[in-house]
Amino acid sequence: MTKTKGIFPILLRLLALGATVAAIVVMVTSHQSAEVLNLTFTAKYNNEPVFVFFVIAEAIAGGYSLLVLVLSAKSFLWRLIIISDVIVTVLLTSTISAALAIARVGKQGNSHAGWLPICGQVPKFCDHVTGALVSGFAAAIIYLLLLLYSLHAVLSPVFSVNP
């Protein structure tokens, strides 16, 4: 199990921590007011539940990354690391996918459903959301890599013992 605490996983967890913090900061600071047909409206990330879930998931993944970085490899919790990595990877994948789906409607709309794109009215808000989603996407990819690396490290002895 020591392989899962090598320099490569530590580097990946640091990167994931950075990506999740960046995603949270950029998403939470995204708001822009615009005037359409004499009505002022404000675009905020918390107008869309999916973006709120996204921020919560990034916070959980960021906190988890920090916890694992400071956790001793001798700790009992260390045994659960691959299982918890699976949970965090699934959580990050789920929320980034949902947020990307909504962001696509915001950018391109869906003419069949009569949903108009909003990025023309609130371009700065859309830029912020795009930045947050890029960071969130990076965090999900990093966790997937981390998981595949840990699995490879842990499964190699199993393969050689029981081919």
Added chain:
Amino acid sequence: MTKTKGIFPILLRLLALGATVAAIVVMVTSHQSAEVLNLTFTAKYNNEPVFVFFVIAEAIAGGYSLLVLVLSAKSFLWRLIIISDVIVTVLLTSTISAALAIARVGKQGNSHAGWLPICGQVPKFCDHVTGALVSGFAAAIIYLLLLLYSLHAVLSPVFSVNP
């Protein structure tokens, strides 16, 4: 590795196969025409790219489940089963989350963005999509359970050898 080919994983893969096939059939057959303001429009799953991705992902996961069910445990490919289970779980989670996010807008709309719900106009279409998403959600949960079970089975000897 033999534990990953027990009766419980086989049952889960059969269930996952059934769930993905059900999701595909129910989603692909979902279409309804409605008249709004003298304009006839047809709601179809392939009007929304996210639903198309959903169907593709369910087809990949269904085909993969079938392949694993007929694959010999002595095959070289069997060694890669946990890695490929991770990929399939992430794929299913990603597409169901994106589809759920869009379906939520279809059902409840987003007043801040001016996106109106469409389920009032095309209730049968919405019922079909809901059914497909329930099946897709079940498939994702089954794969997550399968993955956690396989990890537990594979990691147990690792834990006892190297505590």
